[in-house]
Amino acid sequence: MSDTISINGTQHSLPDDPRRSLLDFVRQDLGLTGTKKGCDHGQCGACTVIVNGIRINSCLTLAVMHDGDEVTTIEGLGTPEAPSELQKAFVAHDGFQCGYCTPGQICSATAMLQEIANNWPSDASESLEGEMNVTGEEIRERMSGNLCRCGAYANIVAAIRDVAEESA
Amino acid sequence: MTVHFKQDKPEQSNRLDGMKQGVLGKGVSRLEGLAKVTGTAPYAAEYPVEGCAEGVLVTSTITRGEVVGLDKDAVLAMPGVLAVIDDSRLTTRPAQGTANEAPKQGPKTISYWGQPIALVVAETFEQARDAAKHLTVKYREEEGAPVDPQAVETEEKDGTVRQGDLAHAMAEAAHSVDVTFTTRGHASAAMEPHAAIAEWDGDKLTVHASLQMLNYNISELADALGVEEDDVRLISRFVGGGFGSKLGISEEVVAAAIAAKDLARPVRVVMSRQQVFQCIMRRSETTQRLRLAADEDGKLTGFGHHAVVSNLPGEVFAEPVLQSSHFLYSGENRELMLEVARIHRMTAGSVRAPGEAVGMPALEGAMDVLAEKVGIDPVELRLKNIPEQDPEEGLPFSSNKLAECLKQGAEAFGWDSGPRKPRQHQDGEWWVGTGMASAARAHSISEARAKVTLKSDGTALVETDMTDIGTGTYTILAQIAGEMLGLEPNKVLVELGDTRHPRGSGSGGSWGAASTGSAVYVACKAIREDLAARVGVEETALELSQGKTSAGKSLIDLLGGEDIAREGHYEPGDIKDDYTAAGFGAFFAQVRVNRYTGETRVDRMLGAFGFGRVLNHKTARSQCLGGITWSIGVALTEALEFDPRDGHLVNCDLAEYHVPVNRDVPELDVLMVEERDAAASPIQAKGIGELGMCGGAAAIANAIYNASGARIFDYPMTPDHVLKAMPD
Amino acid sequence: MRPFSYTKARVIEDARQITADESAMAIAGGTNLLDLMKLQVETPHKLADINRIGFDEIKKTADGGLSIGALATNTATAVHPRVRSDYPVLARAILSGATQQLRNKATNGGNLCQRTRCFYFTNIDQPCNKREPGSGCGAIDGIAKLHAVLGASDQCIATYPGDMAVALSALDAQVHIATAGGSERTVPVRDFHCLPGDTPWRDNVLEDGEIITAITLPAPVGGTQIYRKVRERSSYAFALVSIAAIVEMKDGLFSRADLAFGGLAHKPWHDLRIAEALIGQPPTAQTFDKAADILLEIARGYGENDFKIPLARRTLHAVLEHAAEEAA
């Protein structure tokens, strides 16, 4: 075990104040402000990051609980010079307006596609077993933890479908 | 050099359509898109500021009264705490949109539960948040503050219309409808919480904040602080949604500025989500009585709309419920009245599409009842009642695409026309049905300035303090300038959200694009005149595209190493009084209603809208999608709950105030009925940001009735409401 | 959030020792505890992080059932092949709760212990007998849409908000608890949560220093398994009413009907008499009504939540009708 945490591949030491949420740690201490705070209570998904391959709300976890973990934030998925496929698709489909929920949506969608590839079922799945498909209804259910008040959902779904179909 | 243009006549010359770049209206992707999707676009709280202290607001736990003591010492002794601020200049409510002066100040006087009363500042956020919870406050409570809008006398607002004799028309009518709808309070719930970082350099204040209308906010902030506007700089380059909640300066902006001055170091204040809910704006609940009188064929002879809304004592704002009711339908006998109940709940103010967002769902619900009584297709009923001109003012419409939207929308949706009967389709446990409603939103336009510089290198720069709150301002201003100057939009750098730039219109009332866009247009026209003189042709004959004249001469050569800069100053002129201007449209929805549980799901929805020139097909469509999504919230899920005893907002978070989630929103269709509204603005555009939610909820409500036979008069139509109205 | 000291427990003894102190708490996924700590509803002086003490396995039990570690995540549980194939009601219940991000972090033990979503409980400036004994109940005569219609008291009308436990109740699962003294005890899920009575502050039977280690499920029960959650959004909302049902039919009559109800009380509601009333009966409206009559015999609304009573009845109809069709 180590007392460091890896963020987008770089090791950082953990904060002194155990009250620091993983979200405030990346935003305030590391200046990685791409991860957003919309509610601080696990209710909006704007703070979604990927920890050891799994998406979670970074506001409802303490940074000190993540020693040895590998965290990927939106900054780790792509840059303006080299955006990821999902990032490009969000731009092309106008999958956002104000952009505040967007990094969370994209982190969430990135991990979500992996969950479907792993054949994890969702509340929208007809059957709990077998192969899971990237249907509109599946995407909508699986992305429901990411609120978008601008109401870009229809375009978010289109962007994700586009990428899923490309890679299928 | 400033070029002033005041629009007094319709803009018939259609100049923009004659330009050669061909980029205006195209679905250009947002120019700031990559910054947003990669998390590199900085929002208010995200600017790195050396030595920034963290402030957390303390809010009241009584409804009305006085703060008589704060135990500051105990809190100051806590780790990291730097200050407890209860300066009398602290604001206790957000400013209303376009207030242009400080909102109510003086944190000692309390007029609603949850009102800010102090700011605690500490080294870290965790310290400040904990200390704020520990501040002991002594109150002198004034008991018995009214919090129930039903239980107080109401005040009549100006603007009541009484025309002809409605009571008589109702009595004589072949068909009449007299129904009362209620709507609950709504929250803007923009995803970015209100936030500010304030920093002083001597007497000069810079604040990064999340605000929609810097042109007004700067005066509001200066007034609150008692400083000169010239000493204040406000920056809001990216705004994580506003929807009315960031029209005026909010409490954290003033608090951060005062604290930063006191401590002589930068201070950041970010509201918690609960605070955003409790001390920014609510849309008032409404009670609306609709009276419709019609002849045998469904032609309206009488039209009555009476609404009661609420606000705090002293607030001028009253949800303008009747705004579009004044002109949408004919009916010679009219009575429209708005009343306000004064209660001690948090401030009521603008939430996306103030007025029509709740007025139209009630009106259009009543129209559905009327269509059933008359026994005609609800689309037909609307078509029959589109007035030739404003039925009250007698003014012509600047343009009115309601009929086209109704017809084209019905066609595209596959609307089953003819008289309708509920409960015709069942799919397992679900009743399935369709409904429709008209859309209308009064058009507003405002003064705006923008500076455009055509640079010697053949690129352009647009500068204004206008904001982009997700509406697409960055992109459409680049498209307008690009179209006028013959440049691809990516050759146009747009700088927004900084009061160092000329005053734009601000983003509010859906007027941003048309107003600030017109200022850019005016500036570009002046630049074109300069260029035309250099070429030796009339400005109207100058053809520019891809950085060249039609004769192939490049802009760079024409400029010869010089920049041309013009500030466009657009002002709406007398034309405002010559026309009734509005966006119009129609919604169609298919829903399913569970016959056991009353749960409702929207299967599909279409909106057809006419809002003048479409400046960017992609971002305009997104605005419409957003509006329709909000319609779903109004129809099915959103309701603020207030405690009946102390009036506090109870469901003050995103888990319990139900904004629609992704799964609530099916595939949506948007049909844009293109038009040029020559009287609406020089660029012939109107607002679109709000039209998409002005009536959509009624299409869903009417579909619930058509599906299940449950006629519901209380929004939102949650399972409890549906079950109550569901016939067995 | 108040300051606290943070300790990473390595083994369960650490956790037991730390949490034996009244002002200490265990933290697992943190999705409920941190939420409440930020609001200062929970103010522990010490936190024992129990995420690395093990107890996160999902494995077969000697009697062919399944043991689900208290520290396994909700997601790991819902996607486990055996849960999906043998206990679909449990997988469905978990998948209907919260969001994928939350389920990825939330643990099974934490889920059982999650506290009520009562608005007055989460607002420390309002009265609440659960949070502050003796301060009064804000919800009675206040906003009580989410609140209980069964088993409430004049002290507290809160509901237990979780979904997973409703399915566990229908399955008659057992909760394994390591006690402060180092021994183990087992409590049926059906007895794990407490009704408010005169002790509204008590959510469940756990004592200081006790740690849930696992939940065991009986050997596969088969039947038609349904979890039906009625909510105000199509996803990501707490249940107004929910029903977990395990139903079997034989010759057109119910031969098994294990039902548990969420959203109605401060525990998953289970009443043996409902199964008794159903077994041997045909799936008719009269039968369903009889079951609903038993369920709602002592139901009482508090104004805003009155609708839950007819809603529970109607949802029960829907579930039984559907289950009977599937099981036939």
Ligand SMILES: Cc1cc2nc3c(=O)[nH]c(=O)nc-3n(C[C@H](O)[C@H](O)[C@H](O)COP(=O)(O)OP(=O)(O)OC[C@H]3O[C@@H](n4cnc5c(N)ncnc54)[C@H](O)[C@@H]3O)c2cc1C
């Ligand atoms: C916005 C939101 C929506 C939600 N919606 C739903 C929903 O629809 N349905 C639903 O069921 N749930 C819902 N939840 C609740 C969620 O499921 C719980 O927060 C989660 O299951 C708690 O698990 P945890 O591991 O994070 O618990 P923690 O937060 O770590 O702990 C919660 C409590 O359990 C105690 N505890 C944890 N583990 C143990 C153990 N092994 N032994 C003894 N005590 C223990 C802790 O001390 C603490 O008191 C929602 C939560 C949020 C934030």
Ligand code: SF4
């Ligand atoms: S219902 Fe229970 S939890 Fe809610 S306020 Fe009353 S005592 Fe507190």
Ligand code: FES
């Ligand atoms: S900030 Fe974490 S879910 Fe909203």
Ligand code: FES
């Ligand atoms: S883009 Fe604004 S909240 Fe989603």
